[in-house]
Amino acid sequence: MIQGNYFQDNADLQTHFDNLIDWKEIVAAYEGDFHDAAKYKQTNDERYAYAPSSVQEAIDYYKSTVDALGEIMGDFVAPRSKEMDQTGLKYENGKVTFPKAQEECYKTLKDAGLMPISISRKYGGLGLPATVQSMMCEIAARADAAFCLAYGNINIVEIMERYASxxxxxxxxxxxxxxxxxxxxxxxxxxxxxxxxxxxxxxxxxxxxxxxxxxxxxxxxxxxxxxxxxxxxxxxxxxxxxxxxxxxxxxxxxxxxxxxxxxxxxxxxxxxxxxxxxxxxxxxxxxxxxxxxxxVKYSMGMMNAARLTIATQSLGIGTAAYFEAKKYASERIQFGKPIEKIPAVRKILDKMEREILATRCLVSETGRTIDLYHWKKERMLKEEGKSERDVNQDETIRRWEKLADLFTPMSKYYASEGCVALASDAIQIHGGSGYTEDYDVARIYRDSRITTIYEGTTQLQIVAAIGGVVSGMAASGHLRAYAEEEMSKFSPSTDLRSLWEKLEQVVHSYKSIGDSFTKDELAFETVEIAARFVAGMLLEKSLTQVDGDLKKQRIKHSQDYNIDSLAIAEGNLLRLERANRQAAAAV
CATH class of the missing domain: 2.40.110.10 (Butyryl-CoA Dehydrogenase, subunit A, domain 2)
Incomplete structure (x- = not known):
């Protein structure tokens, strides 16, 4: 595995942190009036020692935490990933034994205090919003997808913090x-x-x-x-x-x-x-x-967080696949030149990169939707003493909760399916060597395959998302309002406008299908276009938030991503229109 700080060596991840995320709104949602900092000032309780007292302090705290994890994951965990994978686990008489290297990795993260990312400071956790948690999960999964689960497993007790006495x-x-x-x-x-x-x-x-x-x-x-x-x-x-x-x-x-x-x-x-x-x-x-x-309340109440976790894990695995493929292609000499200069290989690498850029936009936005409804909702209930009924009727809460309920299954489906494709492309670039266990891409591919299955298969994510897409595209729907508001912040390209029109056509055609069985069959095609539109819109929007060479690179990736999406949309629309014609002919 490539070594180094997995935050500092990832230019796009840093771009998101430094340029694309509106930290002011995230900090306001999560930190509120900086009550934790006030508690530390009043009590000197060490649990609140790192609590920020301003937006800038919060940004600095979040960044230092992500950076610290990036260093440990890239320089300590990643070099041990092959050993952990090849040694594996041993089971005997009800007891599981872990590889020595894994014990070392676990102890290192535990001693660093970087594990309780979703537990609040009140109980000794780091106290981090979902937007930051997702970045940390991505970094951990890039180092080792299996160890990522060990690293983050304690955070499922967030369900207790919400609902236990x-x-x-x-x-x-x-x-x-x-x-x-x-x-x-x-x-x-x-x-x-x-x-x-x-x-x-x-x-x-x-x-x-x-x-x-x-x-x-x-x-x-x-x-x-x-x-x-x-x-x-x-x-x-x-x-x-x-x-x-x-x-x-x-x-x-x-x-x-x-x-x-x-x-x-x-x-x-x-x-x-x-x-x-x-x-x-x-x-x-x-x-x-x-x-x-x-x-009905507790497990389902955690569903958005669970789906976001697997989406970010998928993004981390896909990122690992891309970086390993890029490195190999720059070093592997064939026909007197590095294979990255061969057009067929360059084409694969370019597609991998733009898919990662678009997926990171979608996953990051999903974290934002969770932060903007969940933490404000919690504060209204616990700090302002409002009833659950009043909170649930708050229009701002309802808006972001609806979007989170749509974006989480959408991003889980899209990132996990993309993860498997990226891992497969990485093996293709490595050629025969990639099919051996000599290179990390073999393990990366094996690990990637679970992401479309656990925490709800892709098919279940489509079921969870289709209602939000259809109702969201209604005249007063949340998805339509969100998209129109976001596109008002920049000048959408002709291709993005065309994709928006395709999405409207796809949803209209889907709603026109009378047969429920056929509708279920074609839900994927409908959700796919919605996911690609949102990801493409956010990627194109990011062009207004960066400059220089970085902007030039993103312009090309954004244009090519929208062309890919239009081609897919055209094919999906044809399938839906054919289903409508067949239904009409049957009558």
Missing amino acids: DEMCNEWLPQIAAGKFSAAMALTEPNYGSDLPNVQTRATQDPDGIWRINGAKRFITHACGYVDSPSVILTLARTGSPESGARGLSFFLVQGKDVHVAGIEHKMGLHCSPTCEVVFENSPGVLIGKTGYGL
Whole structure:
């Protein structure tokens, strides 16, 4: 793997941080009136020692954190990625053993205090908005996709901070933030993958009030704990009747010591990330929040964050693939010159780069939408004392929440599918050498393949996004209003205007399909054009925020990306129009 600071050596990531992100609005949403800094001034409580007291201090704090992670991931973790992958995990009698190199990487990140990125300062976390968290996840995934899961696993306890009692949060979150525990999320069961409303793991209450969990969970990342950090497993279990569906599910904290890890999966990739099968036998659990809210509110409430995490992981893997391919193409001599000078190879590299630029725009904007609704909503509820009903009726909250609910499945689908394509292109550029394990691109490709599957397959992301695209493009829809507002900030090119018109035609044609089966089949084509339009619009908008040689490079990539999108849109529109003609002929 290429070594170096993975923030400083990534010009586009730095461009986003320095030029493209409106930090004033992000800081206002997340930091509010800088209450944490005020607490430190009043109490000298070390948990708030790094809390910023101004927008500039916040920017400096965020940047120093990202930069510190970039250095460790690029100079310490990346050089050990091959060893971790080839050594892999060992399982025996319910215990998982990790590669020595992985233990070193984990300890280094833990000692640096860079792991609790989504836990608030109140509980010993770093206190970072989603926009910054996504950058850190991308950097970690570029170094090693499997280790990225270990690095970030404790942050799933964000669900506790939102919904658990103060007593429970005070007991557990500081310990988890300090690395004394790792964390896992147990949703999936052997017979129920995405069909979570039918989960059958049971939770019953003893006469003395203790909840007991019985059942089995599968595909549970890090349920085994991590080195010297035993796990806490956030578990979805049924408290209602077997037929109660989603409303009969509740959420529990179960300690890893109280379950049996029956085995780990032998996977195509992510070799140093333990994917466990877990058996619960009268395992004591602590209820998180209220019964009956486990799926309909708590798990679904975390869906946007989960989707953004995989989108950023996908972007990190794709970025690793691109940088490795670019390096190889500059060094590999054929026909008396580096292969990067061969037009067919140059064409692949250029496409890889513009796809990464566009995807980063889309992923970054998704983080923005989460920050602009979630943190303002939390502050209105907790600091201003407003009711949930009043908060949910706030127009600004509703606008950004609608966009987040659309952009998160859209970016997860787009970034993960792009990730697999980028990894495949990297192998193609390496030729026969790329198909061997001598080069990192083989591992990168193996690791990339899971991204379109976990945290909801691409197909499920399309189902989640299609309603937001169709309703969002209505006369008063949120997507239409958002796009028109963004395009008013610059002069859209003719190609972008044409793509906007294609999107309107695609949505109109999709809505005209009367057969629900055909509609489901063609939802992908509709969401694809929406995703490419938003990404292309944001990439083109970025041209107004940079200058010099950087602007010249981005102009070419933006133009070529829009041409790619128009070609795809034309093909997708033909499919939709043919479906309408066939439906009309059948009548």
